[in-house]
Amino acid sequence: MRSKTVNTQKSKEVAEVKNKNLPNGTRDEFGSQAEVKEQLQIKLLDLFKNRGFRKLTTPVVEYSDVFKPLSADNYRPYQFLDEQGETLVLRPDLTLPVARVMSTTGIELPVKWYYNGDVFRVKKRLSGSYNQITQAGIEIIGYKGLKADWECLQVALSGCRQLNLADVTVELSQAKFVEAVIRQLPLPDPTKASLKQALFDKDLSRYQSLWAPLTGTAFEKFLSEWPWLFGDFNQVIKIVETLPRAVEVEKIVKSLIATKSFLNQQFPEDHVTLDLSVPSPQSYYTGMAFRGFTGKSADYLFSGGRYDDLLTNFQKVKVSAVGVAFDVDALVERAELPVDQRQTLIYFDDDQWELAESKLAEVQNATLCLSQSRQAAKQLADSTGSRLLDLTKGRQ
Numbered sequence: 070m071r072s073k074t075v076n077t078q079k080s081k082e083v084a085e086v087k088n089k090n091l092p093n094g095t096r097d098e099f100g101s102q103a104e105v106k107e108q109l110q111i112k113l114l115d116l117f118k119n120r121g122f123r124k125l126t127t128p129v130v131e132y133s134d135v136f137k138p139l140s141a142d143n144y145r146p147y148q149f150l151d152e153q154g155e156t157l158v159l160r161p162d163l164t165l166p167v168a169r170v171m172s173t174t175g176i177e178l179p180v181k182w183y184y185n186g187d188v189f190r191v192k193k194r195l196s197g198s199y200n201q202i203t204q205a206g207i208e209i210i211g212y213k214g215l216k217a218d219w220e221c222l223q224v225a226l227s228g229c230r231q232l233n234l235a236d237v238t239v240e241l242s243q244a245k246f247v248e249a250v251i252r253q254l255p256l257p258d259p260t261k262a263s264l265k266q267a268l269f270d271k272d273l274s275r276y277q278s279l280w281a282p283l284t285g286t287a288f289e290k291f292l293s294e295w296p297w298l299f300g301d302f303n304q305v306i307k308i309v310e311t312l313p314r315a316v317e318v319e320k321i322v323k324s325l326i327a328t329k330s331f332l333n334q335q336f337p338e339d340h341v342t343l344d345l346s347v348p349s350p351q352s353y354y355t356g357m358a359f360r361g362f363t364g365k366s367a368d369y370l371f372s373g374g375r376y377d378d379l380l381t382n383f384q385k386v387k388v389s390a391v392g393v394a395f396d397v398d399a400l401v402e403r404a405e406l407p408v409d410q411r412q413t414l415i416y417f418d419d420d421q422w423e424l425a426e427s428k429l430a431e432v433q434n435a436t437l438c439l440s441q442s443r444q445a446a447k448q449l450a451d452s453t454g455s456r457l458l459d460l461t462k463g464r465q
């Protein structure tokens with residue numbers, strides 16, 4: 070009995086402490102920052118709508134199975150159980166729910182969706198990054214060709230332009246490249262798998278010892294450079310071109326070169342780089358992938374890519390798809406916050422509501438003063454640096 074009392078008291082204490090704190094990796098947003106975020110979202114959504122995309126909203130809570138195709142280390146979700154004991158998660162990604170919708174609704178293809186919402190990814194404690202991120206993005210489903218990839222890049226870079234973000238670097242990569250090269254190498258299968266892993270881990274000594282048997286072959290030049298195969302687009306391609314001819318690699322290179330020309334033509338002031346030494350940014354990508362950066366920050370502004378196999382996780386038919394999502398919080402960080410303008414407080418008596426309304430409509434940056442006395446209104450105006458428009462002047 071006694072110990073029970075102690076326990077209840079203890080849990081009460083814990084609850085009291087926690088009710089003023091936020092869970093790790095979350096934050097409140099208010100004032101200019103929240104308003105700028107809203108404006109950025111409105112601009113992006115207008116851009117999507119004006120290009121003929123249609124709105125798709127999915128729930129924040131989904132069955133955890135929807136997100137099976139994600140790599141577990143990068144996307145640890147918040148998990149909980151529903152009343153039947155099924156595992157639910159707060160969505161860690163917005164593309165997989167779109168794939169789920171497509172496989173369950175029989176909506177006719179092709180289709181272009183846009184969305185805006187939060188994703189939740191549990192990051193390591195003290196990593197300094199947030200667990201709740203706002204994304205605004207598009208998914209184009211039912212088109213195989215490069216035009217759909219380019220439409221995503223066009224939307225991504227037009228969005229940056231509209232938000233006055235200059236000097237964007239688009240980093241291209243290709244989900245199939247590493248596999249396509251490894252397949253050509255005359256090495257035993259287990260060595261191939263280890264080589265790929267060592268490359269991705271940037272474990273250079275292991276990497277070098279694994280490809281050592283190919284020294285003196287036509288692969289040597291490429292293999293000796295592979296861990297550094299990122300950065301200047303033309304230089305990366307030059308190294309790739311030292312490889313013995315292989316149809317799949319050539320196809321990949323051709324589409325990357327065509328995409329670079331497209332970007333240079335449409336957005337001559339932006340930069341294009343290439344990274345062919347990393348794993349795909351998303352485990353579900355099957356083709357070209359892209360990320361946008363500005364300045365020195367490692368945070369990307371947008372991220373996207375082609376995922377032609379994703380829908381096969383939900384249904385038997387293979388469907389081509391490509392999409393891109395802006396990280397709205399990363400955009401807010403780079404936006405200039407407006408200096409708060411002086412506000413006008415409209416003070417009025419209870420029977421002057423209509424007059425107050427008309428002043429509110431007339432005066433810029435005004436708000437109703439809800440104080441109960443003239444003195445309180447004056448105090449509020451002083452303490453907030455606001456102008457006071459007193460409609461009760463001359464009245465009793």
Ligand SMILES: N[C@@H](Cc1c[nH]c[nH+]1)C(=O)O
Pocket residue numbers: 162163164206207208351372373374375391392393394
């Ligand atoms: N869902 C991806 C972005 C994306 C949208 N469509 C295709 N990829 C991400 O969060 O990184």
